[in-house]
Amino acid sequence: SSGINAEYGEATEKLTDTDKAGLQERAQRLRAQQDAAQDVSCLPCIQLGDVPAEPLHYPVEVTNVQGVPVQVYTGPTNGISYLRLLISELDLADEQESVLPVYTSVLSEIGAGGKTYQQCDLEKLLRTGTFSCSTHTVSENTRMDQYQLGSILSSYSLPENVPYMYRIWQELLAEPHFGETDRIKALLDSKVAGQKDRISSGGIQYALTRSRSHISPLGELGEQLSGLKQAKTVRGYHAADIQELVSELAGTHVLHTDRSRFSVAINTTPDQVDENLEALSQLLGGIPDRVSSKEYGALRRDIVAVESVNEFIEVSNLGVNFCARSYRAVPAAHPDAPKLALLASVMSSKFLHKEIREKGGAYGSGAMMNQQAFSMFSGRDPNNFATLATFDRAIEWARTCSFTQQHLDEAKISVIGKLDAPVAPGSRGMSEFLGGLNLEQRQAYRTGILNTTREEVGAMAERYLSSEQLHGNVVLGAETETSAFRDQGYLIDSFGQ
Numbered sequence: 001s002s003g004i005n006a007e008y009g010e011a012t013e014k015l016t017d018t019d020k021a022g023l024q025e026r027a028q029r030l031r032a033q034q035d036a037a038q039d040v041s042c043l044p045c046i047q048l049g050d051v052p053a054e055p056l057h058y059p060v061e062v063t064n065v066q067g068v069p070v071q072v073y074t075g076p077t078n079g080i081s082y083l084r085l086l087i088s089e090l091d092l093a094d095e096q097e098s099v100l101p102v103y104t105s106v107l108s109e110i111g112a113g114g115k116t117y118q119q120c121d122l123e124k125l126l127r128t129g130t131f132s133c134s135t136h137t138v139s140e141n142t143r144m145d146q147y148q149l150g151s152i153l154s155s156y157s158l159p160e161n162v163p164y165m166y167r168i169w170q171e172l173l174a175e176p177h178f179g180e181t182d183r184i185k186a187l188l189d190s191k192v193a194g195q196k197d198r199i200s201s202g203g204i205q206y207a208l209t210r211s212r213s214h215i216s217p218l219g220e221l222g223e224q225l226s227g228l229k230q231a232k233t234v235r236g237y238h239a240a241d242i243q244e245l246v247s248e249l250a251g252t253h254v255l256h257t258d259r260s261r262f263s264v265a266i267n268t269t270p271d272q273v274d275e276n277l278e279a280l281s282q283l284l285g286g287i288p289d290r291v292s293s294k295e296y297g298a299l300r301r302d303i304v305a306v307e308s309v310n311e312f313i314e315v316s317n318l319g320v321n322f323c324a325r326s327y328r329a330v331p332a333a334h335p336d337a338p339k340l341a342l343l344a345s346v347m348s349s350k351f352l353h354k355e356i357r358e359k360g361g362a363y364g365s366g367a368m369m370n371q372q373a374f375s376m377f378s379g380r381d382p383n384n385f386a387t388l389a390t391f392d393r394a395i396e397w398a399r400t401c402s403f404t405q406q407h408l409d410e411a412k413i414s415v416i417g418k419l420d421a422p423v424a425p426g427s428r429g430m431s432e433f434l435g436g437l438n439l440e441q442r443q444a445y446r447t448g449i450l451n452t453t454r455e456e457v458g459a460m461a462e463r464y465l466s467s468e469q470l471h472g473n474v475v476l477g478a479e480t481e482t483s484a485f486r487d488q489g490y491l492i493d494s495f496g497q
Contacts, residue, residue: 034358048409051416051450055442058428065277066284071265071433072273075425080129081162081276082267082426085169086136086434087256088150094224096255097149098233099248101225102188104133104151106249109187110180113171117183120168127164131155135225138435139218139372141333147218148435151256156426159272166279170286173257178249181242188238188245195231199315199476199495203322204364204379207474211326212373214309214472219326219373228313228495259289265433267426310473312485314494320363321384322476325391326375327469333441336460338415338448340369343460345411346403351394352376356387367394374464384475385484398461401454408454415449 015023060073092100108131111117124131133153140146157165178184199206209227212219223229237245255261262284266276330336348366356365356378363380365387376394378387397403419442432438437445475485479494486492 031359034354045410046413048412048450051413052420053446053450055439055446056420056423057439058423060429060433063277065264065281066259068259068262068264068280068284070277070280071263071429072277073265073267073425073429074270074273075267075428077267077269077425079159079269079272080156080426081159081165081269081272082156082265083154083165083169083276083280084265084430084433085153086150086263086265087152087258087261088136088148088263089261090149090151090255092149092252092255095248096252097221097224098230099237099245099252100149100151101135101230102234102237102245103249103252104135105191106178106184106187107172107176107253108133108153110172110183111177112168113175115171117177117180120172123164123168127157127161128168129156131168136434137218137221137225140331141435141437141441142331144328144331144372145217147221149221150261152434159275162272162275163279163282166276166283170283173283173287176253178246178253181246184246184249185242188234191234192238195234196316199228199231200318203318203320203476204324204377207322207324207476208326208375208377210311210313210476211324211375211472211474212371214311214474215326215328215470216372218371219472222371228493231495257287257289259284259287263433265429267428308471308473309491310489311475311491311493312482313474313476314479314482314492315476316479316496318476318478320477321381321387321481322377322379323381323384323387323391323474324375324377325388325471325473326373327465327471329369329372329374329464331372332437333444335444335448336464337369338445339452339456339460340374340464341415342408342411342449342452343367343398343457344369344374345414346407346457347376347394347398349411349414350403350407351397352378352390355390355393356381356383360387360390362387384477384481385488388473388475395461395465399458399465401458403454403457405454408452408457412449412452416446419446 058073058075060071063070063072090100109117109121111120115123132155133151136150136152138148140148153169155165155169206228209219209222213223213227213229224233264280266273266280268276329340344367348368352365352367356362360378361382362378365376365378365381367374367376369375376391381387473490475481475490477485482492
């Protein structure tokens with residue numbers, strides 16, 4: 001940074017008055033061009049009348065294997081069988097929630113049964129494709145601040161390897177080798193070593209996750225599972241006695257063998273269904289079932305935040321900013337959800353992109369409606385306070401309906417286009433299986449998109465994005481910016497090397 005500033009100083013010193021005047025004139029012409037309305041009438045475009053009124057739907061069959069509900073989709077998967085095993089409705093203490101992402105990242109990377117991790121890795125390589133375990137959270141579609149927490153196991157294989165794929169999962173669930181401490185240490189080493197790069201490349205997501213944590217319990221959980229708070233937790237495990245972590249991993253695993261929390265989705269060809277169901281039955285029969293008497297269902301936490309939060313997080317050697325602001329919104333099945341999705345689309349393409357990306361020089365910007373929150377963001381941004389001010393101007397622009405009917409129609413086509421994006425046969429039926437909207441709710445959402453007016457979109461900005469609404473402002477930036485944010489009353493946190 002100092003080297004760049006020195007080069008900049010040397011270059012400006014060599015400029016004559018004529019050079020400076022020329023640069024100023026070019027800058028003014030550029031700004032005028034950026035501010036000018038573009039004539040898009042000559043471009044081909046899809047009309048709203050071309051948009052189907054009904055959503056895409058892939059029918060599935062639901063059966064039962066040893067008391068576990070199983071969703072089966074049959075289609076052209078090229079002979080590949082896809083397995084997802086969802087372990088949901090986990091009611092964990094805070095310390096167990098913190099260890100859950102470590103548990104899911106370790107489970108598929110250690111040995112099991114009578115095999116070391118090297119032998120298990122070789123068998124996966126020879127017998128399966130992607131073989132992974134990850135955390136899974138889903139918000140309730142009709143109720144605020146309620147969600148389900150769990151883990152999802154995923155893999156796929158060719159027909160001749162289907163029994164082997166299920167057997168590997170059965171061994172991992174029945175006899176995982178958490179005693180392979182050297183392996184677990186190596187996995188932690190890798191996670192800690194890559195943290196700085198992940199923040200630099202995924203700073204937008206970290207900023208969004210942190211901003212949502214200030215406005216809702218679901219956002220707070222997201223920060224604990226995948227945000228900077230989780231990154232710090234991993235560092236703590238890395239520095240502590242490995243045996244303490246092993247004990248926590250083993251305790252968390254016990255909760256993952258309660259088959260009453262299982263649900264399964266299989267995507268395969270019609271001739272492979274019976275073989276998959278038979279292999280699944282053997283998998284379930286080989287797991288020591290520890291049934292809990294506790295009824296969990298959807299979880300709910302009380303809202304901790306009672307006022308909006310402004311926070312700056314200094315990140316060592318980060319030369320750019322990642323900005324995010326999130327407001328409390330509505331569940332996905334709420335009648336206002338499609339209107340807020342349109343508001344996000346219009347703001348992204350017709351205001352934020354021009355002001356933050358084109359004029360401000362950020363690498364990315366936009367708005368989104370997700371996880372019961374409405375968020376705006378910028379990535380790899382040379383500005384910070386200016387971008388936060390742009391967020392304010394974007395809200396005022398939307399509140400006063402400063403966009404045209406053409407802009408709204410384009411937003412409708414954009415949102416519907418994302419809903420109707422092609423789905424690979426191996427992923428069909430997954431949205432509803434993982435807690436997304438059902439067919440009736442998706443139809444209502446689609447109808448809401450198509451019928452929303454300009455005035456209704458403007459009303460969303462007025463209702464949900466006013467300064468009185470609970471929101472979280474977060475900026476990730478360099479240590480050199482800390483004092484300026486502290487002077488503005490921001491909370492200060494840090495994430496060092």
